[in-house]
Amino acid sequence: xxxxxxxxxxxxxxxxxxxxxxxxxxxxxxxxxxxxxxxxxxxxxxxxxxxxxxxxxxxxxxxxxxxxxxxxxxxxxxxxxxxxxxxxxxxxxxxxxxxxxxxxxxxxxxxxxxxxxxxxxxxxxxxxxxxxxxxxxxxxxxxxxxxxxxxxxxxxxxxxxxxxxxxxxxxxxxxxxxxxxxxxxxxxxxxxxxxxxxxxxxxxxxx
Amino acid sequence: xxxxxxxxxxxxxxxxxxxxxxxxxxxxxxxxxxxxxxxxxxxxxxxxxxxxxxxxxxxxxxxxxxxxxxxxxxxxxxxxxxxxxxxxxxxxxxxxxxxxxxxxxxxxxxxxxxxxxxxxxxxxxxxxxxxxxxxxxxxxxxxxxxxxxxxxxxxxxxxxxxxxxxxxxxxxxxxxxxxxxxxxxxxxxxxxxxxxxxxxxxxxxxx
DNA sequence: GGCGACTGATACAGTACTGTATCGGATACA
DNA sequence: TGTATCCGATACAGTACTGTATCAGTCGCC
Numbered sequence: 001x002x003x004x005x006x007x008x009x010x011x012x013x014x015x016x017x018x019x020x021x022x023x024x025x026x027x028x029x030x031x032x033x034x035x036x037x038x039x040x041x042x043x044x045x046x047x048x049x050x051x052x053x054x055x056x057x058x059x060x061x062x063x064x065x066x067x068x069x070x071x072x073x074x075x076x077x078x079x080x081x082x083x084x085x086x087x088x089x090x091x092x093x094x095x096x097x098x099x100x101x102x103x104x105x106x107x108x109x110x111x112x113x114x115x116x117x118x119x120x121x122x123x124x125x126x127x128x129x130x131x132x133x134x135x136x137x138x139x140x141x142x143x144x145x146x147x148x149x150x151x152x153x154x155x156x157x158x159x160x161x162x163x164x165x166x167x168x169x170x171x172x173x174x175x176x177x178x179x180x181x182x183x184x185x186x187x188x189x190x191x192x193x194x195x196x197x198x199x200x201x202x203x204x205x206x207x
Numbered sequence: 208x209x210x211x212x213x214x215x216x217x218x219x220x221x222x223x224x225x226x227x228x229x230x231x232x233x234x235x236x237x238x239x240x241x242x243x244x245x246x247x248x249x250x251x252x253x254x255x256x257x258x259x260x261x262x263x264x265x266x267x268x269x270x271x272x273x274x275x276x277x278x279x280x281x282x283x284x285x286x287x288x289x290x291x292x293x294x295x296x297x298x299x300x301x302x303x304x305x306x307x308x309x310x311x312x313x314x315x316x317x318x319x320x321x322x323x324x325x326x327x328x329x330x331x332x333x334x335x336x337x338x339x340x341x342x343x344x345x346x347x348x349x350x351x352x353x354x355x356x357x358x359x360x361x362x363x364x365x366x367x368x369x370x371x372x373x374x375x376x377x378x379x380x381x382x383x384x385x386x387x388x389x390x391x392x393x394x395x396x397x398x399x400x401x402x403x404x405x406x407x408x409x410x411x412x413x414x
Numbered sequence: 415g416g417c418g419a420c421t422g423a424t425a426c427a428g429t430a431c432t433g434t435a436t437c438g439g440a441t442a443c444a
Numbered sequence: 445t446g447t448a449t450c451c452g453a454t455a456c457a458g459t460a461c462t463g464t465a466t467c468a469g470t471c472g473c474c
Binding site: 221222223248249250260264268269270 | 430431432433434440441442
């Protein structure tokens with residue numbers, strides 16, 4: 001059997017193919033955010049990306065597969081970004097600085113939040129995905145935990161690992177909840193400030 | 208022109224019609240929660256309700272209209288429930304009791320939360336609905352504000368109206384965020400407890 | 415620079431959903 | 445109890461989407 005026989009298993013990964021795939025992923029992010037995954041069609045994504053449906057089916061077996069690929073891509077990028085932020089954080093930072101860093105690192109765009117809603121909704125309806133989604137969120141909490149601990153230590157507060165995870169959960173909850181409020185009331189300029197305030201309160205109260 | 212001429216304007220509201228409408232609404236809640244609004248079809252709702260598509264179009268012009276009717280119905284019911292809880296709350300309750308009351312009043316079922324996600328996602332994509340959705344959330348905050356104030360006063364804390372609204376926002380954010388975590392990790396029995404803990408912290412820290 | 419492999423455009427069949435039109439039968443009311 | 449009203453079942457046409465099959469042009473590799 002010849003080594004590079006028909007691509008049934010692994011089509012050669014050419015530059016062109018990578019480019020196509022990436023543009024499809026990017027277009028999918030926009031379309032899913034705009035219309036919602038449930039209302040998005042293969043045609044929508046192709047039109048946005050500037051490809052035909054042939055190109056799509058050459059790269060993905062279905063919309064579901066593309067959706068999952070997008071989710072994987074986004075979440076690994078996010079974890080990497082958080083890890084990077086933690087790595088460059090010096091010891092001795094104040095709690096306010098920690099909150100600023102966390103807020104600055106986590107995604108802020110309308111599109112990313114809408115996508116997150118889509119991912120969450122999808123996960124809640126597909127238990128196998130829910131497991132993966134929950135694991136991803138745990139990874140995120142584990143990533144920000146060290147930076148939170150730094151801020152607490154700077155304030156003279158020491159906490160157990162279990163308590164730290166609870167604080168990380170509270171931070172995640174406030175982030176999710178407040179960001180939804182901000183999206184619903186884009187005209188309310190006080191909300192970002194309020195969000196930071198609540199985050200600081202939640203962290204200090206937890207320590 | 209005869210008064211009760213053709214139903215073009217207002218079809219007579221018979222008992223039968225009310226029943227049909229209610230069963231369609233109930234079925235819609237289940238179907239939208241299960242499949243998501245984007246994936247739900249008129250046929251799905253009819254099948255679940257035990258009616259034919261003719262019955263559906265006799266009562267609603269489109270799925271969108273049914274969706275909005277469901278949203279209206281649910282949100283007014285929720286506001287009423289909260290108002291009722293506030294009305295029967297005696298002065299002098301502790302903060303923990305207040306939290307318990309708030310938690311007990313706000314919707315808890317998986318279905319109601321999934322529906323809320325659908326409503327939020329829809330609102331974020333339709334600005335005219337977003338306004339209405341935001342107004343509804345404001346009404347809810349305004350409803351729980353008095354009960355929160357009661358709890359704070361019992362602890363000897365007095366707050367301004369503005370500060371009270373900020374606390375209500377924090378409570379809403381924690382509720383939304385923590386409930387999502389609970390749904391994603393149904394096996395984690397510690398989360399409801401943690402949610403109460405965070406709620407208490409957020410309220411006291413705000414006072 | 416030429417050849418073979420593969421990408422992505424186009425065409426097509428099949429399916430699913432929507433919305434309307436029609437009509438039998440149930441229901442409210444005298 | 446009779447009857448006019450209208451509810452809701454069924455049938456149908458039109459549309460949109462999916463997934464596959466085919467093929468021309470292009471790219472990678474020697």
